[in-house]
Amino acid sequence: MAMWIQAQQLQGEALHQMQALYGQHFPIEVRHYLAQWIECQLWDSVELDNPSEEAKAKRLLENLVAELQKKAQLQGGEDGFLLKIKLGHYANQLKSTYDRCPLELVRCIKHILHSEQRLVQEATNASSGSGVQAMDSLSQRHQQINQSFEELRLATQETENELRKLQHSQEYFIIQYQENLRIQAQLSSLSSLPQAERTQRETTLQSKRTTVEAWLTREASTLQKYRLDLSEQHQKTLVVLRKQQTLILDEELIQWKRRQQLAGNGGPHEGGLDVLQSWCEKLADLIWQNRQQIRRCEHLTQQLPLPGPMEELLSKLNADITDIISALVTSTFIIEKQPPQVLKTQTKFAATVRLLVGGKLNVHMNPPQVKAVIVSEQQAKALLKNESTHSESSGDILNNNCVMEYQQATGTLSAHFRNMSLKRIKRSDRRGAESVTEEKFTVLFESQFSVGGNELVFHVKTLSLPVVVIVHGSQDNNATATVLWDNAFSEPGRVPFTVPDKVLWPQLCDTLDMKYKAEMHSGRGLSEDNMVFLAQKAFTSSSNNPEDSRNMTISWAQFNRESLPGRNFTFWQWFDGVVELMKKHLKPHWNDGAILGFVNKQQAQDMLMSKPNGTFLLRFSDSEIGGITIAWVAENPNKLVWNLLPYTTKDFSIRSLADRISDLNHLLFLYPDRPKDEVFSKYYTPLQCLSLAAKAVDGYVKPQIKQVVPEFTTPNPEPSGGTSTFMDHTASPSVSLPNNFGVYPSMSDTILDADGDFDLEDTMDVARHVEELLRRPMFSCGLNPKSGLNLCCCLV
Known part of the structure; x- marks a missing residue:
């Protein structure tokens, strides 16, 4: 109800827009009560494009009607009688x-709710002073558009009045x-009359004829002036119409398309x-009115030809107004919901196209059909240059035809493609180092319809954002890189699908930050320190000064074609692996500020060496895609910084990060000095250590998984009473087992590679040793089947 209270406080144009949301399709009284x-x-x-959601929508409708009827029954007294009848009527309606x-x-x-929220948010931003400059600019632009519409309305009304006067004058002239x-x-x-009578009547008629002909001569000149004046007024109106249409289509609509493109990142x-649709509908209405006026002028000219340039003037006006309405219709055939930009074959996908002026031009009276085809980059270039009149296809899309539907409630004319599937794709010859995940296609939507009783016929086309077609999920990472680069750095009005080969590093940082924040669903994006770390990785630099990278450029090859030095993956593949790991398993911890992440091994060592034993931090692995490691400081026996082998998605699908940190009792403080339980305890999985009788209902005891780092574990002393029922593996820096358990210090070691990370070949013996250990009997859990004591098995 809070939003409705705020909506009622709107003023001026915002209040008018809010009120316009309601009508017979949904009365404002229902919203209020x-x-x-x-x-x-x-x-x-509720997914509107999913027919199976209709049952859920049906329940919402039934509940709404029931609530309305209940509200009606509660109305009593003389004042409530009419309201009771009205609410009951609305329920039935x-x-x-x-x-x-x-x-x-x-x-x-x-x-309605989204529009109200937008109007309230705009009003709040305008009044609070946040983003005042942007809001002022937006308000000024919208005010300019609304003012131009008022001028056009008045000009159109004036020419209508003048046209009526001209028509009346011409009728009287005739x-x-x-x-x-x-x-x-x-x-x-x-001639048949007697001379005397003929002379008398002839004199009278000649006098009358002279008077009428003089009047006709003067009136013909006046009519011609009226026609010229009216033509000049129409010319002025057309100039304003063109300017208004340019502002709406070439600026506002292009900006909306740009926002839609960036939403993909x-x-x-x-x-x-x-709002754009309301503007386009106003434009369509005014253009159509002026076109009808010009056609009526042509009809009047044909009805009463007079010497002068009127026919040529009106013919040019008609051609100009037709060009304007053609540009409006073809430009407002847009893709409301884009198809996925990484498109996998044999996979269902959806899209929605919309004609913003469809309702105003009554196109829905004869609903047009829309067809979707996939075309290559070269075919898209030919289409935009009008070099190709027919739509060649680069693949087969199933369920690619759809009829446009008109929604009375919202006044929209749309075609919802819900079950398309790309059956096959025909690729072109690739150039140089270009891979299939760098090849771009686009989905072409086209339709044909007529307006004004087949007076005008329009063939409309629109291209989707570039799509990359893949056949296997392993290609998704590289395809996403192509899409990300295109969305971020393509220029308006470009030749399909040209993008710069190099961009400034800060531009890429903004793109990565946008992507990261979107995946984390929070305001905590990438800090300046994170950007410095990423610059060091991208440019193999050791500089810690953010100014050093501000003027540097990064190429597409550096971004996702060339592997990082000493690695078998690219910069983007590493970054995308981090994003996927965080999104699937570690999002809450990032949003809590528990993960530093973008810290290299040397930085971690420098940060931890001055901290008490047991202080740890979480950083992303340099050597593995989608890996995160725990670095901690401990004396074992000398004070060193240790690093666990990186965890990946596979590890966290078995046991969560919080539970793993809980298991490792030698980890005490999250850097810089926060007790770990204070940070992670709300994410711990509660232990269920039940009695043997209750647990072994089917003859089985369910084990529990617990992470152990043998070099930092020691058994707890047995509790008083003798036999221990559970052995916890607590930290003990004094215990130092052989360094073969996935834990390594930040110092030179025969297992480490030149960058301080594990080398796969060198660690095969370690893996075999761990495997051998895991086949041994588990640490004693004090199991005594005859004792009847509680049991909790520990699977190491």
Whole structure:
């Protein structure tokens, strides 16, 4: 209900926009009296493009009607009688309207709530002073557009009035012209009359004829001036219409498309499409009105030809206004929901196209069909240059035809492709080092429809954002890199699908930060220190000064074609591995600030050596994709910084990071000095150590997995009473077993490679030794089957 309270406090244009959201499709009274109930429902959980969600939408409709009926029954007294009738009527109306299409009710309410939220947020930002400059610029732009619309409305109304005056004047002129013809006919018939009578009547008729012809001459000149003046007014209106259309289509719509593109990299979700549609519909309405006026002028000219340049002027005006409306219609055929930019063959995908002026031009009266085909980069270039008139395909898309549907509640004309699938793809010859994951395609949507009773026929096309086609999930990482680079650095109006080969490092940092924050679903992105670390990795630099990399450029090859020095993976592959690991398993810990992550081994050692024993930190592995390691300081027997072998997604699918940290009792403080339980205890999995009788119902005892680092473990002393039922592996720096258990100090070692990480070949003996140890009997858990004591098995 909080949002409805805020929405009621809107002022001016924002209040008008909010009120315009409601109507017969969803009365504002329903929003008011059920505000709290409406805002508590999970409308966003319903997938509008999924037909199986209709049952959920049906329940929401039934609950809404029930709540409305309940609210109506609560109304009492003389004042509540009319409200009771009205709410009951609305309940029946909503049920009859949406009973057969409950998903449309959900679509309608989601549209209303999102629009209200946007209006409230804009008003809040404007009043709070946050982002004042941006909001001022946005408000000024919107104010300019709305002001231009008012000028156009007044100009169109004025030309309409002038056209009516012209029509009335011309009709009167024709009447007088017919009168003159009648006088001429009377004069011709006087020859049969006697001379005296003929002379008298001829004098009268000649005098009348002279008067009428003089009036006709003057009026013809006046009519011609009216026509020229009206043509000049239309020319001025067309200039303003072109300017307004350029502002909306070439700036506002292009900006919306740019936001949609950046949303593919994790940018803010594109909004404002409904506002754009309202502007485009106003444009369509004004353009159509002016076009009809010009056609009526042409009809008047044909009805009464007069000497002068009117025919040429009107013909040019008609051509210009037709060009304007053609540009509007073809530009407002857009992709509302883009197909996935990494497109896997034989996998279902969806997309939605929308005609922003479809409702205003009544296109839905004869619903057009939209076809989708996939085309290559070269084919896309030919289409944009009008070198190809027919749509060649580079693959087969199943379920690629869809009829546009008009939604009365939202006034949108859309085609929802819900079950498309790319059956096969035809690739072109690749150049040089280019791989299949660098080859770009696009999905072409095209349709044809007519307006004004087949008066105008439009063939419309629109191209999706570039897509990379893969056939296996292992290609997803490199395909995502291609898409990320294209989304971030493509220029508006480019030749498909040209992107710069090099960009400034800060530009790439902004892109990586956007991607990272989006995957973490939090405001904690990449810090300046993180960017320095990434620059060191990308450029193999040792500089800790962020200014040193600000003017450096990074190429596509450095980003995701050439492997990092001494590694078999690229910079992007390493970074994307970190993002996937964090997204799947470590997101809460990152958002809590528990993971430093972007720290190299030497930095970790420098940070920990001055800290008390047991202090640890979490950093991303330099040597493994999607790995994270624990570095800690301990005396064993000398004070050293130790590093566990990196954990990966596979490890965390077995046991979580928090539980692993809980298991390792020699880890005491998260860097710099936070007790580990204070940070991680809320994520620990509760231990369930049940009695043997209760546990072994089916004759089996369920073991528990616990992580152990043998070099830092020692058994707990037995409790008083003799036999121990559970042996905990506690830390003991004084115990030093052979260094063969996945733990290594930050110093030179025969197991370490030149970069201080494990070398795979050198560690094969270690792996075999661990495997041999794991086959041995587990550490004693004090199991005595005859004792009847509680048991908790420890699987090491």
